Amino acid sequence: MASVCEVGGISPFFQVRQTEFGGRGCFSIVQLKKGAVVLEANDSVGACIAHEFRKEVCHSCFSYRNGANMKFKLKYADIAHLLKPGVKISEKAFNGAGLWFCSESCKLEYLTQPHIVELIECYDVLLRTLKIMQKKTADQKQEPDPQVMSAEIIDRAWLEINNSWIPKVERTKPTKRLNELPFIAEEEYNCARFVARTLFSLKHLDPLSKTMTTFWTLQSNELSKISRFPVLLNFQIAVFKSLYVLLPEIIRKDLSTELFRHIMGSEYGNSFGIWEEQKVPENREFLGYSVFPRASYFNHSCDPNITKSRVGRTMLFTLNRDVPKDEPLCIDYSSLLDQPVVQRRQLLRENWFFDCLCGRCILELQTIH
Numbered sequence: 001m002a003s004v005c006e007v008g009g010i011s012p013f014f015q016v017r018q019t020e021f022g023g024r025g026c027f028s029i030v031q032l033k034k035g036a037v038v039l040e041a042n043d044s045v046g047a048c049i050a051h052e053f054r055k056e057v058c059h060s061c062f063s064y065r066n067g068a069n070m071k072f073k074l075k076y077a078d079i080a081h082l083l084k085p086g087v088k089i090s091e092k093a094f095n096g097a098g099l100w101f102c103s104e105s106c107k108l109e110y111l112t113q114p115h116i117v118e119l120i121e122c123y124d125v126l127l128r129t130l131k132i133m134q135k136k137t138a139d140q141k142q143e144p145d146p147q148v149m150s151a152e153i154i155d156r157a158w159l160e161i162n163n164s165w166i167p168k169v170e171r172t173k174p175t176k177r178l179n180e181l182p183f184i185a186e187e188e189y190n191c192a193r194f195v196a197r198t199l200f201s202l203k204h205l206d207p208l209s210k211t212m213t214t215f216w217t218l219q220s221n222e223l224s225k226i227s228r229f230p231v232l233l234n235f236q237i238a239v240f241k242s243l244y245v246l247l248p249e250i251i252r253k254d255l256s257t258e259l260f261r262h263i264m265g266s267e268y269g270n271s272f273g274i275w276e277e278q279k280v281p282e283n284r285e286f287l288g289y290s291v292f293p294r295a296s297y298f299n300h301s302c303d304p305n306i307t308k309s310r311v312g313r314t315m316l317f318t319l320n321r322d323v324p325k326d327e328p329l330c331i332d333y334s335s336l337l338d339q340p341v342v343q344r345r346q347l348l349r350e351n352w353f354f355d356c357l358c359g360r361c362i363l364e365l366q367t368i369h
């Protein structure tokens with residue numbers, strides 16, 4: 001984990017410091033007024049709209065219109081002029097990369113992202129593979145899922161990939177590598193798209209940017225999440241193998257087991273849901289998720305002083321009350337604030353893998369003991 005100075009300078013309103021209960025958190029560095037936006041994050045590193053919602057969500061502005069299909073699907077003609085050396089997209093095989101938009105202008109805006117055709121090639125090959133896999137019906141499980149998990153078991157599984165599987169693939173002729181492809185279903189596909197987007201972002205981000213430096217210092221929850229759901233180890237390995245076999249070289253060359261584990265481990269505790277906008281939590285659709293490294297130092301509080309909201313692709317972090325200097329700035333991870341303390345803490349433990357030590361929990365725990 002990085003030292004504090006490596007994650008400073010995210011906002012003029014707060015600093016990242018060590019908290020009393022361990023880990024880092026955000027603290028106000030000046031007195032702040034209710035309504036102040038302490039962070040505006042539009043620098044997502046990885047994001048994924050669930051396959052289920054692919055036609056119903058605009059991939060540029062993330063708008064969703066009560067389940068209506070978006071009218072503008074990506075076509076080969078839209079990208080033909082963007083093709084460049086190292087990117088091979090055949091007109092005949094092109095599937096639209098699973099990208100739909102609410103308007104021509106949103107589509108154009110998406111296509112103006114530098115080098116975006118590299119990502120479109122990745123998305124399209126993953127989508128083509130999912131469609132082929134969906135035609136297979138037999139039980140495709142290759143490895144039995146482990147029952148008990150530990151850091152050693154996880155490390156050993158990845159060592160095996162590094163020492164045995166990758167060298168084997170590298171010795172295999174490119175035309176035969178598809179034989180190494182594991183079975184993937186929709187969940188693996190969603191995850192593969194998320195990782196592909198992250199690899200693409202990292203490839204083109206300024207290495208000295210705050211987004212990049214904070215990405216490398218994100219807390220990983222790999223062990224706690226896989227310990228709770230051991231099936232995730234084989235799931236992740238299947239995603240890794242699929243990406244290794246399928247991704248075009250221009251993106252795949254940066255894929256290593258170490259980077260993959262950091263992307264997956266940090267995604268678990270640091271991603272923000274892409275929820276339908278302007279609806280109460282109980283009635284919102286969960287459309288996908290996104291990682292904003294600069295916004296990942298906000299701890300949870302059951303009495304949060306920050307309200308998070310999404311406007312298009314941007315996350316806003318707005319103070320919901322006046323805050324003095326040196327106060328922790330916290331958001332609500334859970335939408336469970338009306339639950340009693342014991343249930344709240346249990347749900348946070350089960351879903352977010354930590355025992356909540358916020359001021360409200362500590363106070364309420366004292367009253368029940």
Ligand SMILES: C[S@@+](CC[C@H](N)C(=O)[O-])C[C@H]1O[C@@H](n2cnc3c(N)ncnc32)[C@H](O)[C@@H]1O
Binds near residue numbers: 022353
């Ligand atoms: C998004 S990160 C927040 C930044 C994190 N503290 C760090 O050092 O990178 C979420 C993690 O912070 C810790 N955390 C956040 N809120 C907490 C709370 N109320 N009580 C205890 N731990 C908390 C947990 O370890 C959780 O998995």
